[in-house]
Amino acid sequence: MRIISHSVLWLIVIGLLNGCLFSTESEQRWELALEGSTAIALSRDARFALLYSKQQHLQLWDLEQNKILSRLGIQDPDENIISLIRFSDNGRFAITATQTNFAIWDLAWSQSTGLWSVADGLIQDIALGNSGDEVLIGLSNGKAIFIDLVTGRRLEFLAHVEKVNSVALSPNGKYALSGGNDHNGYFWSTESGQILQRFEHSQRVGTVELQRDGRYALTSDTGNDAIIWDLQTGDKVSELSTWTRQLIFSSARFSDDGKRLVTGSPSSRLMVWNTETGKRLEGYEVELLKDVRPPRGVVYDAAFESNQRVLSASSAGVIQAWKISE
Template structure:
């Protein structure tokens, strides 16, 4: 009888812990920057990658063909370090940012559209619309700034009273989601500057994401409060379920149909979640840079490709493809 009880307990523990394991076995791997990168972004379908390093500056890759498409070079004449990169939802444009300025690139022509400077705060995060004309910035002074680069229209969103850590712009440029150190995330209109929904957290909001069709939003803080919200109602759809005391994310992106969310952490982990239940579907351990201590890599971006694999992009300068378990 005692043996049966022990066997049952052992089986239960193994089953419970099974969901905590992270696989390091990838399906495909691309080492784009052997000495690591300070920023790295993927297109929505995971095919194209734009990576920055001090050694090679900005380089555009086609991961599907495993081919270097172009060396875009330096962002500004000072060769300042690029700390943020975003590729537009349609994959045509990209925005890159240092702490003081940002540039927009037409990836189809592999050339810069222009360089703009920011004088009243340091850039914490940035995003770009599908037509490459609208840019959203989050600054250290608590401002979120929306700029139409064609018309010159500039809108300052002033609801945050501390640093804006993370921003997301809808593909059509009409809606913005911003999160900051003031424990709030706001969904607001870039046409009027009016708040549509506010999401209050218990700690600093460090990551936000919008579903490309505007049906879902995601906000997470420095603790373990990470929530998928239904839009436009603002009702909570699911809260990510984890035994961890902290769920700090460095990247987040919805699948095209909104059924899944992929997140990355500053400690190499890539996780896929069910947006209806908040349960984790799968987890992967990204490869760190060789001989780094501790052996960790920041996950800068993650995406779902057309094979329904997860593609990760990290500070190790490495992209990896992960096959989801059935």
């Protein structure tokens, strides 16, 4: 009986440990910048990647064909380091940013449509609408600024009282989500500035994300609270659950149908979640940039290629494709 009980206990322990393990075996990989990258973004369908490195500057890749489509070069004459890159939801446009300026790129023509400077705070995060004209910026001074570059309309959202860490914009540019050091996430209208939903946390909100159809929002703080919300009701749908002590994210994206969420961390971890239950479905460990001490691998972005695969883009300058088994 003692042997049997020990065996059962051992099986339970193994099962728990397996739930914490992270796979390091990717199905496919693309080496885009062997020297590492300061920013990489993936298009929503995971076909295209836009990355910046000091040596190669800004490059647009077609991952399906495994080739460079365009070498876009530098963002500004001073060759400031690009730290943020985001695609529009439709993949036609992209926005890149340093701490003090940003540029919009028309990827169909492989050219910049303009360069703009920001004077009243450091850029913490950016987002871009499908038209390539609607920009949302989160700043270190507590402002979230929405700009229509065609009309020149500028709306300053001032509900945050401390640094805005993360922003997300609906594809049509009409709705915004912002999170900051004041422990709040706000879902608001870019047309009126009206707050539609407020999501309170006990610690600083570091990551926010919108589901493209406006069904869900993610707000995640710097502690262990990562919550998926119903945007229509403001109610909590689920809370992400894991054995990890802290859930600090560097990227997040919902699947097109909203049933899954993929998150990346500053510590090289990629995770796929069930939106309705908050349970982790998969866990992966991305490649590290090895020529630094200690080795590091920030997951800058992730995107669902299909129901069977998810792609990660990390600071190692490598894109990896991972199999989703559930």
